[in-house]
Ligand code: B12
């Protein structure tokens with residue numbers, strides 16, 4: 024039995040003009056290049072739970088239009104894709120089924136839309152993959168694959184996490200490798216389409232497991248750069264500090280996503296710096312309180328952080344840790360002025376890097392349901408627009424055209440050569456000042 028593990032790994036934006044702009048602006052190109060070649064950790068993880076009796080091959084497929092027929096011959100394929108490329112994944116699945124290959128689909132989009140996916144698959148996995156994968160493999164080998172395996176309500180304990188099969192990768196193709204140290208997030212943002220939609224509980228992976236994964240990666244890649252594929256890394260501060268102490272011994276550089284609470288913990292910041300943190304990505308979402316109200320649905324947490332944005336950025340960066348600030352455009356309660364607001368905030372804050380995206384209604388999010396109920400979705404099931412750069416809804420404070428036009432303006436303002444250089448030199452100026460005043464900045468700043 025030969026199983027193909029196929030990751031759809033293309034897509035930046037559906038809108039051609041934005042793609043063209045994105046492909047030519049230096050700041051944008053830099054970030055895209057660095058993340059372009061991440062493998063699918065989901066599939067490599069499931070491969071770690073697959074019995075040896077099944078032969079496996081891992082493939083990344085960027086664009087099926089450029090493939091005549093099939094990317095490889097298999098008895099069964101497990102395909103992973105996010106919403107943006109799901110229609111291509113379905114087309115590939117249909118092609119495989121035509122030649123009698125069994126198709127298994129799973130992941131975030133399939134969990135949101137299992138009935139849609141079943142039209143293109145023999146079997147769909149809903150929720151986290153690990154709890155049901157051994158059964159799926161058993162049934163596949165017995166020729167008794169069921170159409171649905173539902174893992175919801177069966178939260179996977181990361182203490183049982185298998186070693187991802189990094190050995191299946193073509194090593195020369197990847198410049199960064201992902202490791203997951205935690206799953207979930209204690210917050211619940213209306214637009215969030217990450218792992219809280221698979222399983223809401225926040226969990227951490229034991230330190231020794233994370234370190235074992237990093238050592239495995241180091242055995243195959245010389246000086247690997249690690250991206251933690253977490254939604255929110257340092258929620259459990261005691262665990263995080265234990266992890267960072269061990270990580271410091273591994274001599275790797277890493278990137279992750281976190282919330283703003285790290286700014287309040289100097290010990291954590293020192294440990295992040297000393298363990299090789301190159302950059303931390305933080306979702307500020309909006310530089311004005313209007314856009315933040317109601318966004319986090321449990322306690323309006325995001326709106327409550329607004330006052331400390333500037334001081335938090337300065338404090339984190341004074342440790343030599345570069346902050347990549349994320350802002351979402353088109354939020355309810357914001358108008359055309361928000362684009363200028365983001366540009367000015369980025370300048371004022373001294374953020375080293377910035378990422379702007381368009382609010383996106385991903386399937387089965389509270390945002391999608393709210394916009395659907397109020398008739399504000401531009402087109403139902405237009406998943407190809409779920410790129411974070413295309414508009415798939417009618418904003419309340421501007422027209423669709425204004426959102427598209429002003430987003431392009433903002434991209435060109437933020438990622439021009441001048442703006443990118445200005446941010447870099449501002450970061451190093453701040454750092455020199457911090458070094459003069461305090462003693463926590465490193466001799467050499469590290470940034471991604
Ligand atoms: C790493 C990453 C990438 C890598 C992905 C590499 C890859 N091929 O997987 C790269 C850089 C290529 C990438 C690209 C994009 N990404 Co991205 N990415 C992430 C990130 C940071 C981590 C994902 C991850 O590795 N999670 C850990 C693994 C273990 O979890 P998992 O993939 O969900 O897998 C589990 C289950 O879902 C399931 N499963 C997954 N696949 C399958 C398949 C089968 C057959 C089965 C049975 C089970 C199964 O089992 C796994 C174990 O439980 C998340 C944000 C985050 N913090 O989570 C965004 C995220 C997934 N990305 C997102 C987006 C929007 C994009 C892009 C559209 C960006 C763009 N404009 O190009 C593209 C989409 C590409 C596509 N194919 O459609 C969104 C997706 C939302 C959605 N529902 O679609 C997220 C959630 C970020 C966000 N802001 O919302 N991304």
Ligand code: SF4
Pocket residue numbers: 207208209210211212214215216217219254255282306
């Ligand atoms: S903070 Fe980020 S990961 Fe957590 S719920 Fe909000 S968007 Fe999702």
